[in-house]
Amino acid sequence: IKPVPSIENEGRVDLLFLLFFLIHLAHLSAPVPFGNMSKDFHPTMDPTKMGLGRSIAVLTSGGDAQGMNAAVRATVRVGLYTGAKVYFVHEGYQGLVDGGDNIRPATWESVSMMLQLGGTVIGSARCKDFRTREGRMKAACNLVKLGITNLCVIGGDGSLTGANQFRTEWSGLLDDLVKAGKITAADAKKSSHLNIVGMVGSIDNDFCGTDMTIGTDSALHRIMEVVDAITTTAQSHQRTFILEVMGRHCGYLALVTALACGADWVFIPEMPPDDGWENHLCRRLTDQRSRGCRLNVIIVAEGAMSRDGKQITSDQIKKLVTDRLGFDTRTTILGHVQRGGTPSAFDRILGSRMGVEAVMALMEATPDTPACVVSLSGNLAIRLPLMECVQVTKDVTAAMAEGRFDDAIKLRGKSFENNWNTYKLLAHINPPDVKSNINVAIMNIGAPCAGMNAAVRSAVRMGIIQGHTMLAVHDGFDGLAHGQIENYILNRDWLDWKRRLNVGHQKNSAR
Numbered sequence: 018i019k020p021v022p023s024i025e026n027e028g029r030v031d032l033l034f035l036l037f038f039l040i041h042l043a044h045l046s047a048p049v050p051f052g053n054m055s056k057d058f059h060p061t062m063d064p065t066k067m068g069l070g071r072s073i074a075v076l077t078s079g080g081d082a083q084g085m086n087a088a089v090r091a092t093v094r095v096g097l098y099t100g101a102k103v104y105f106v107h108e109g110y111q112g113l114v115d116g117g118d119n120i121r122p123a124t125w126e127s128v129s130m131m132l133q134l135g136g137t138v139i140g141s142a143r144c145k146d147f148r149t150r151e152g153r154m155k156a157a158c159n160l161v162k163l164g165i166t167n168l169c170v171i172g173g174d175g176s177l178t179g180a181n182q183f184r185t186e187w188s189g190l191l192d193d194l195v196k197a198g199k200i201t202a203a204d205a206k207k208s209s210h211l212n213i214v215g216m217v218g219s220i221d222n223d224f225c226g227t228d229m230t231i232g233t234d235s236a237l238h239r240i241m242e243v244v245d246a247i248t249t250t251a252q253s254h255q256r257t258f259i260l261e262v263m264g265r266h267c268g269y270l271a272l273v274t275a276l277a278c279g280a281d282w283v284f285i286p287e288m289p290p291d292d293g294w295e296n297h298l299c300r301r302l303t304d305q306r307s308r309g310c311r312l313n314v315i316i317v318a319e320g321a322m323s324r325d326g327k328q329i330t331s332d333q334i335k336k337l338v339t340d341r342l343g344f345d346t347r348t349t350i351l352g353h354v355q356r357g358g359t360p361s362a363f364d365r366i367l368g369s370r371m372g373v374e375a376v377m378a379l380m381e382a383t384p385d386t387p388a389c390v391v392s393l394s395g396n397l398a399i400r401l402p403l404m405e406c407v408q409v410t411k412d413v414t415a416a417m418a419e420g421r422f423d424d425a426i427k428l429r430g431k432s433f434e435n436n437w438n439t440y441k442l443l444a445h446i447n448p449p450d451v452k453s454n455i456n457v458a459i460m461n462i463g464a465p466c467a468g469m470n471a472a473v474r475s476a477v478r479m480g481i482i483q484g485h486t487m488l489a490v491h492d493g494f495d496g497l498a499h500g501q502i503e504n505y506i507l508n509r510d511w512l513d514w515k516r517r518l519n520v521g522h523q524k525n526s527a528r
Contacts, residue, residue, distance in 0.1 A: 067380045068101025072165040074120065076106035076113060077137040078144075078172035078179075081356055082218040082232025084364030085137040088171050090128040091372025097125055099380055104165060109172075110144035110179065114152045116159035132369075135235070135359050137218075141172075150190075153183055157190040158199050161208045167379040170215050171231070174224055174410050177215040181388045181403055187211040213388040214378045215403055216371045220356055223267035225413065226406030227392035228432060231371065234363040236263070236355045237273060243351060244278045244314070251312035254345060257302065257338055261331045261350040264318035266414055269433060270355070271318035276440045279474075280314045281305060283440065284321035284329050286417055287425040287433075292324055298334075299341050301445065306344075313344070324420070367393060374398040443478050453484040460490030460497060477505055 075092045077085050089105075096103040103123040106112045112119030131138050146152035160168070170180040191205040217224040220236035240262055251258045262270045268285025275283035282298055284290065290297070302313050321329040331348040338346045360368070371391045378389055378400050388403040409428060416425040426434050457480050459473055480487040491501040 064099060066100050068096060068099030068376075071167060071380075072102040072104065072163065073167040073169060073376065073379060074104040074106050074113075074160065074163075074165045075123075075139075075169040076109055076171070077139055077141045077218065078109040078170060078176035079141060080173065080219065081136045081141050082220050082230070083135045083235035083356070083358065083360035084231040084368040085171055085218045086131045086134050087360065087365045087368030088216050088218065088231060088372045088375075089137070089139060089368075090131055091369040092169050092376055093123045093128045094125060095373050095376040097123075099376065101167075101376075101380075102164075104163065105139045108140040109142045110147035110156070110176070111142040112140070113156040113159060114144060114146045116155070116162075120159060120163060120165075132365055133359050135357055137171075147179060147183075150186070153186060154190050154193060154199075156183065157187065158194055160211075161191065161194070161200050161204050164208065166208050166210065167212045167382075168214075169375050169379065170213065171218045172215070173217065173219045174407050177217070177388075177390060177403055178407055180213045180215060181407075184211045184213045184388050210384040212379050212382040212386065213403070214375045214382075214400075215388070215390040216368075216375055217390060217392070220270070221264050221267045222269040223264075223410065224390075224406065225409035225428065225430065226390065226401050228395070228430075229363075229367065229393050231364055231368050232356070232360070233269070234367075235358065235361045236270060237277075238361050239355050239358055240270060240274050240351060241277055243349070243354070244274060247349060248278070248312060248314065251314070251347075255311045257313040257315070257344045257346040259315045259317060259331045259334050259338075259346065259348045261317045261319055261348070263351070263355050265320040266417075267429075268318040268320070269429075271316045271321075272433070272436050272440060275316040275444070276436055277471075278314060278316075280316045280444065282444075283316045283318075284334075285318045286320040286322055287413070287429060288422050288437065289322050289324045289329075294323075295337055295341075299338070302338065302342060302344065326418075370398040374400065439475075442482065443475055446478075446482070448481055449484040451484065452486070455485045456488060457485050458488040458490050458497075458502065460493055462493045481505070 073092070073096045075089055075096075077089065093103045093105075105121050105123050105127075107119045107121070108115075144152070147156060160166070168180065168183075170176055187210065191200070191208065194200045195202055195205050217227055217230040218232055219230045220232040222230045222233040224230055240260075244260060247258050247260065250256070260274075262274060264270045264286070266286060268283075268287050271283055271285050274280070281301060298315075305313060315334060317329070317331050317334065323329055331350060335346045335348050338344050371393070374391045378391065389400040390403045390406055392399055392401050392406070413425050413428045416422070416428060426437055457476075459476055461469055461473070477487045477489075487505040489503045489505055490497050491503065492499075496502070
């Protein structure tokens, strides 16, 4: 294997890319929806010569997302490893149209120390010029002059759709450039086709076909930090807090936040509340307070709407709760803080793995290969047909517009649907009138770890909902031997476990 260049501070980190690369050569992709486009690597091909004579350009477009830099870094380093030339396109599609210094060669060292940075260091911009044929002609001219025929786009569905249109028009754009005298016929022949691969960078997780988009996990970390901080002050003053999170067309952030913090209510665009939701919400908040709860948390996606298509805003909910219930109510709109900060470990790894797969997709592409998007399926980075995924994403929007909300939930994917059903089960109490004769004891064994409380909370609430008697065994087997067993009373459980959800581990665990 050709030695990998390194710098003093990143010698060990460089080995990570060799690992990702070798894993790619070895793994067999599992069957997935949409039709997996990933290929088995040819064992006789020298990976250090795959990209000789080829050039790759990488750009980030649309809204920034934590983890984009990891994807850019992986694309550059694996591209260089294969022997290809790699170029940065600064300022997204605008830089592609403007050309000049916006398109610069990338080196191994130029992507050093960017893995931990949020946002995108090569810049991103909304570009009206690229939406016109004239703008795309300029972009094509800039690529042809540099001999670039492989383009890696990191962005949302709009950015990826634009890339596919660019690829579809490529031959026509070159013909027009030759006629206009901007390039020669020899240049056009040399750059006769354009290969496109996309990676989805979006904190909303609003792209169908992938389990998680780059930036979503980091955004959830930002949101949960705020939620945990707010619940402490809300409990002190017996307040109701309404938190608005991003998600203009997708309620993933709102839904998972509500599930993770035990929110009393969540508004998402995929499933608007039933008519008369105002009365239902007030009853639920009142019921919580009557049980002794000192706080209420309501999560609102910025794209939340009612069944008749009218927007539901944080201020509207605040006015409702204040006027009808007299609760001390505050609203917090998180805004762009969700995009900021350093990427989580998950997003750094996700971006890195997707970048490796993206380069391999470009190296293996032929003129007949359709544009693909690198997605996450389980723990595998795979390739899916780009426009099939875009179409399913558009189908979700169409289902919401037509009032087919159950279909919208299903089209989001099994994970989204399971999260929705789980939230509905755990958030609100509806125990049966007749109790069962089953007693269920729960205890923790061994060293404590983050997430234990969430698991116990779910188990206790599910048991209560089904009419079982739920028992808590303190201090593991030692507590079981000494009879440290407590019966969870309904009211006490429903309140205590709501407060404990944000605590890292069980305090009553023993070996």
